[in-house]
Structure formats: C-alpha cells, structure tokens
Amino acid sequence: MHYSPREVADKTGFSLDTLRYYEKxxxxxxxxxxxxxxxxxxxxxxxxxxxxxxxxxxxxxxxDMLRYAQLARDGDHTMAERLRxxxxxxxxxxxxxxxxxAKQIHVRQKIEWYxxx
Numbered sequence: 120m121h122y123s124p125r126e127v128a129d130k131t132g133f134s135l136d137t138l139r140y141y142e143k144x145x146x147x148x149x150x151x152x153x154x155x156x157x158x159x160x161x162x163x164x165x166x167x168x169x170x171x172x173x174x175x176x177x178x179x180x181x182x183d184m185l186r187y188a189q190l191a192r193d194g195d196h197t198m199a200e201r202l203r204x205x206x207x208x209x210x211x212x213x214x215x216x217x218x219x220x221a222k223q224i225h226v227r228q229k230i231e232w233y234x235x236x
Contacts, residue, residue, distance in 0.1 A: 121151075122160040131168045138168075144181070146171055146188050177212045 128135050141147045142158075147167070151159045174184050187204055190197040 120162055122165065124158050124160070127160045127165060127168065130165060131172060133168060133172065141168075141171065144185065146181075146184060148188075148192065174208070177208065178215060179208050179211075183208065 122130065124135055124138055127133070128138060133141075138147070138158075142150055147164065150164060151161070153159050171184060171188075174187065179187075183204060187201060190201045190204070
C-alpha cells in the first residue's frame, strides 16, 4: 500500500510541513518519489512515523530522535545503544509524569477549596 503525503498527514496527524521537515533533517529517509516527483509513503514509513510521533509526544528532543533514527538505520549491532536511549527517555517521561501528578494534586486541592466555599 502506498500513501500520498496528504494521506499520511491525515493518518498520522503530522502536518505536511512536519513531514517535509522530518525528511529534510534526516528523520525520514529514502522516501520514494512518484514519476511526477511527489513523495510516496509506504506502510513501513507510516509505522516509522508512529514511532517518531510517540517519541515526540513524550518529549524526546529532536537531537535524541535523530540519534535513535541513525542507530536504527545502522542495524542490529546498535540495539544496546537504542535500548539505553529509550530507557533514558523512559526515565525522563516517568519524572515528568511524577511532576504532573504533584501539580495535579495542587489543582485538586484548589478545586476542593472552591467547592467548600
């Protein structure tokens, strides 16, 4: 199955500008082109974008996403380094969740204060 950039944007939630940017900086590589020069995305491209979307939405910096992408392209011998990168990111996500939970408690206390008035 092949998808146009618009179909991929609709499917993933990424804007067309983001798709172009990701290709420009090297997060997306080897995107096929139609005979008219338009980008044509495969199922594998869409799956890769799903991983990128998860990393982005959980706050991974672009530099780390680029490192992860390069490691993935470099093959299986980079699995240990990819694992470390993802474990580090997971710890950062956990810390952000804990921080948000603490702030949520504060919000809930304020809600209770208003309800008690």
